[in-house]
Each structure stands twice: as C-alpha cells, then as structure tokens.
Amino acid sequence: MHTLADHYFSSILDYLQAQGISTKTALHAISFDEFSNQRTHQLAPRISLNSYNALLVYGKKTLNDPLFGFTLGQQIRTADYGVLGYLIESSDNLSSAIKALLSYDSLVADIGKAKFELNTDTATIRWIAHQSCNEHVVLRNMTAWVSVIRQLINLTLSPSSISFTYNWLPSQRRALESWFKCPVKSSAEYNQISFPSDYLTLPFKTDNAIINSTFKQLSEQQLSNFKSQQCIDDKVNQLLTAKTTLQNCNLIGIADALNLTPRTLQRRLKQQDLTFAQLLEKERKKRADTLIASMPLADLSNILGFKDQSSFNRAFLRWHKCSPLQFIKYKTASTAK
CATH class of the missing domain: 3.90.1520 (H-NOX domain)
Structure with a gap:
C-alpha cells in the first residue's frame, strides 16, 4: 500500500x-x-x-x-x-x-x-x-x-x-x-x-x-513506527499460518495477540487497503489448495474454520469456479498423466 x-x-x-x-x-x-x-x-x-x-x-x-x-x-x-x-x-x-x-x-x-x-x-x-x-x-x-x-x-x-x-x-x-x-x-x-x-x-x-x-x-x-505499521499484514499472516485450525479465528483474537485493539488493527489494515476478512480468506484458500485431496471435505471445512461444509463449498466455488469434488477429479486426472 x-x-x-x-x-x-x-x-x-x-x-x-x-x-x-x-x-x-x-x-x-x-x-x-x-x-x-x-x-x-x-x-x-x-x-x-x-x-x-x-x-x-x-x-x-x-x-x-x-x-x-x-x-x-x-x-x-x-x-x-x-x-x-x-x-x-x-x-x-x-x-x-x-x-x-x-x-x-x-x-x-x-x-x-x-x-x-x-x-x-x-x-x-x-x-x-x-x-x-x-x-x-x-x-x-x-x-x-x-x-x-x-x-x-x-x-x-x-x-x-x-x-x-x-x-x-x-x-x-x-x-x-x-x-x-x-x-x-x-x-x-x-x-x-x-x-x-x-x-x-x-x-x-x-x-x-x-x-x-x-x-x-x-x-x-x-520511520520506525511507520515501518512497523507497514508490516501489520505480515504479522497477521504469520499468526494465521501458525494456527493448526482456523476455527474460532477472528479479528478480536488476532488483535489481542498483537497487543492491539480490534479498531486499531482494522485501521492499520485499511491503510494498506486490506481487511482481516481478506487475509483470513487468503489463508483458507492456501490451505484448501494444499489439503484438498488429503482428507474428507467435512474435516477440511472444519480446519479452515467454516461453520459447515456447504459454506466451504460456496467459498471454494468462488475461488476456483468449480466444486471441491470437481477440483479433486481434475487434480487427480492431471497427476495421473
């Protein structure tokens, strides 16, 4: 930004x-x-x-x-x-x-x-x-x-x-x-x-x-303060990456881990044209692409922090323009060639 x-x-x-x-x-x-x-x-x-x-x-x-x-x-x-x-x-x-x-x-x-x-x-x-x-x-x-x-x-x-x-x-x-x-x-x-x-x-x-x-x-x-604010998205990404599951992962918890108020974290992210929801979705997509064929979809949607599998399916369709099952089928076929 x-x-x-x-x-x-x-x-x-x-x-x-x-x-x-x-x-x-x-x-x-x-x-x-x-x-x-x-x-x-x-x-x-x-x-x-x-x-x-x-x-x-x-x-x-x-x-x-x-x-x-x-x-x-x-x-x-x-x-x-x-x-x-x-x-x-x-x-x-x-x-x-x-x-x-x-x-x-x-x-x-x-x-x-x-x-x-x-x-x-x-x-x-x-x-x-x-x-x-x-x-x-x-x-x-x-x-x-x-x-x-x-x-x-x-x-x-x-x-x-x-x-x-x-x-x-x-x-x-x-x-x-x-x-x-x-x-x-x-x-x-x-x-x-x-x-x-x-x-x-x-x-x-x-x-x-x-x-x-x-x-x-x-x-x-x-300048030191400015640089620390510039890196706020990196700090949020590091915390998200370190979590074994994204269940119950929210703005309040991440802000607390950074010793910031939720409002301050929101403001600093906005200065970089970002929101917490965008960073969370990015982490979910990254994990989904890595783990998609390694476990049942119900377990994967739980790890990614979705309330149910249908919510995960809708997000996946938004990311890849296809369903998780279609993606797995295409990935399996590509690997077999």
Missing part, C-alpha cells in the same frame, strides 16, 4: 479552499472515505495514493489548470512536509538536506524512491515514482523540491536542467522553463533535477544544529 501523510494531503485542500472550493466539496467529489473518525471527519494519519491522485485530477479539472501539480509545488512550505520539513529546514547545507530526504522521504509520501548521483561538476536527484502516480504527483514533487531549496538558500537559485518522463505541450514547457529558469526536457527516461555540484555546500539561512539533531531523532522514531 502506497500512502502519504495527512498533512501533505491537507495542504492541497488548503490551497483549494483558498480558491473558493470547500474541503467538504472536494472530498465528496473524489468519494473520499479515509477518516480516522467518521463522526468528526478527521483525516486518517496516512492517505492512499489513489485518493491523492484523485484529488490532484479534481483540482486540475475544477480550476482548469493543466499544470496543477506545478502550481501546488510553488506553494509548498516546509511545514507541509511535517517533521521532515523541519529537519531539512534546520540542516546546514543542501548536502545535509538531501541526505535527510533520501533517509526519511517515505514519512511524507511512500509513493516513490529518490536517488542521488554526484559527478565532478553536476549533482542529480532522480525520483522514480510509483507506476500509479499521475503527472501532477511528479510535477508537485519536483517543483516543491526546487521551491523549498530556493526558500532556504536563495530565491534566484536555478537548476541546470529538469527532465520529465511526461510530454508537455510547447506552452506548458515554456511555463515550466520560465519558473525553473533552466531547460526543461519532456519525454525523458527519468524524472530528475540536475544542478551544479557547488550548490551542495551553500549554507542554509535557517541552519540550527541543535534543532536538526532533535528532528533527526524524531524522524527516526516516526
């Missing part, structure tokens, strides 16, 4: 609101339902990439802005990045800021991977976006990087070149080149920003070693 922090998502809503579009209207338009509290409509801590894509497309269409991601990137503030923003802001120079970005970028958005290359005269940041990211995700990301660095070093600072994998119209490319103040390449192999390597040692206006150390520790803690 690829997600981004709620504050990074909310900054788009703030911009739309400044343009006269209410948050309620925007979220309703994209059928958004990722709330940690449905009663107060408070955003969940992490928002899915699908919702992010949808909101950007909505903004583009509603504001008739074909470069909506570019517009958003220019409006970025370090606060929109959360803890990572403050860590970057308190760095001593661009080199330190890039190291922070490479280490903790997933705290803001786990939707791509940043890579850094350094040659004699040129440095390059390449962003390999997840295949589901639309062009506005990439536009916002790369524009925001340049915007933040300008804020922290010099507003007139410009890259050597910008490359996008997308094909921009001549008028769009001119608009991009006017703001970036450098050549912009379309239909490139990578999305990347190249700049003189001398920029790496330019000092930040907001350099503060003590604050930087504090935010680095906080970033480490948040």
Whole structure:
C-alpha cells in the first residue's frame, strides 16, 4: 500500500479552499472515505495514493489548470512536509538536506524512491515514482523540491536542467522553463533535477544544529513506527499460518495477540487497503489448495474454520469456479498423466 501523510494531503485542500472550493466539496467529489473518525471527519494519519491522485485530477479539472501539480509545488512550505520539513529546514547545507530526504522521504509520501548521483561538476536527484502516480504527483514533487531549496538558500537559485518522463505541450514547457529558469526536457527516461555540484555546500539561512539533531531523532522514531505499521499484514499472516485450525479465528483474537485493539488493527489494515476478512480468506484458500485431496471435505471445512461444509463449498466455488469434488477429479486426472 502506497500512502502519504495527512498533512501533505491537507495542504492541497488548503490551497483549494483558498480558491473558493470547500474541503467538504472536494472530498465528496473524489468519494473520499479515509477518516480516522467518521463522526468528526478527521483525516486518517496516512492517505492512499489513489485518493491523492484523485484529488490532484479534481483540482486540475475544477480550476482548469493543466499544470496543477506545478502550481501546488510553488506553494509548498516546509511545514507541509511535517517533521521532515523541519529537519531539512534546520540542516546546514543542501548536502545535509538531501541526505535527510533520501533517509526519511517515505514519512511524507511512500509513493516513490529518490536517488542521488554526484559527478565532478553536476549533482542529480532522480525520483522514480510509483507506476500509479499521475503527472501532477511528479510535477508537485519536483517543483516543491526546487521551491523549498530556493526558500532556504536563495530565491534566484536555478537548476541546470529538469527532465520529465511526461510530454508537455510547447506552452506548458515554456511555463515550466520560465519558473525553473533552466531547460526543461519532456519525454525523458527519468524524472530528475540536475544542478551544479557547488550548490551542495551553500549554507542554509535557517541552519540550527541543535534543532536538526532533535528532528533527526524524531524522524527516526516516526520511520520506525511507520515501518512497523507497514508490516501489520505480515504479522497477521504469520499468526494465521501458525494456527493448526482456523476455527474460532477472528479479528478480536488476532488483535489481542498483537497487543492491539480490534479498531486499531482494522485501521492499520485499511491503510494498506486490506481487511482481516481478506487475509483470513487468503489463508483458507492456501490451505484448501494444499489439503484438498488429503482428507474428507467435512474435516477440511472444519480446519479452515467454516461453520459447515456447504459454506466451504460456496467459498471454494468462488475461488476456483468449480466444486471441491470437481477440483479433486481434475487434480487427480492431471497427476495421473
């Protein structure tokens, strides 16, 4: 599941609101339902990439802005990045800021991977976006990087070149080149920003070693928590696999084994676009495929945790488009050949 922090998502809503579009209207338009509290409509801590894509497309269409991601990137503030923003802001120079970005970028958005290359005269940041990211995700990301660095070093600072994998119209490319103040390449192999390597040692206006150390520790803690949440489906799968029978196996019992409340487990799984029922069904199907011909079907349905054999038969039909007996007959015939 690829997600981004709620504050990074909310900054788009703030911009739309400044343009006269209410948050309620925007979220309703994209059928958004990722709330940690449905009663107060408070955003969940992490928002899915699908919702992010949808909101950007909505903004583009509603504001008739074909470069909506570019517009958003220019409006970025370090606060929109959360803890990572403050860590970057308190760095001593661009080199330190890039190291922070490479280490903790997933705290803001786990939707791509940043890579850094350094040659004699040129440095390059390449962003390999997840295949589901639309062009506005990439536009916002790369524009925001340049915007933040300008804020922290010099507003007139410009890259050597910008490359996008997308094909921009001549008028769009001119608009991009006017703001970036450098050549912009379309239909490139990578999305990347190249700049003189001398920029790496330019000092930040907001350099503060003590604050930087504090935010680095906080970033480490948040990254550790984020990774543990990312693996929640693996932990559930391990517990399911370890059970000799899936009878009486339910959300409450699994949550208790993980020292979580059922609500928390549900929320963490939802952040990965999963439910406990889906993981349980996956384990049932895996066991059924392995054990199908080794025991009576009544015993197998009991081990898999079904209340009766007819429930098992219906599930099996859903999995394989045939009955258990038909599957056994086909499997036996295939083995005999």
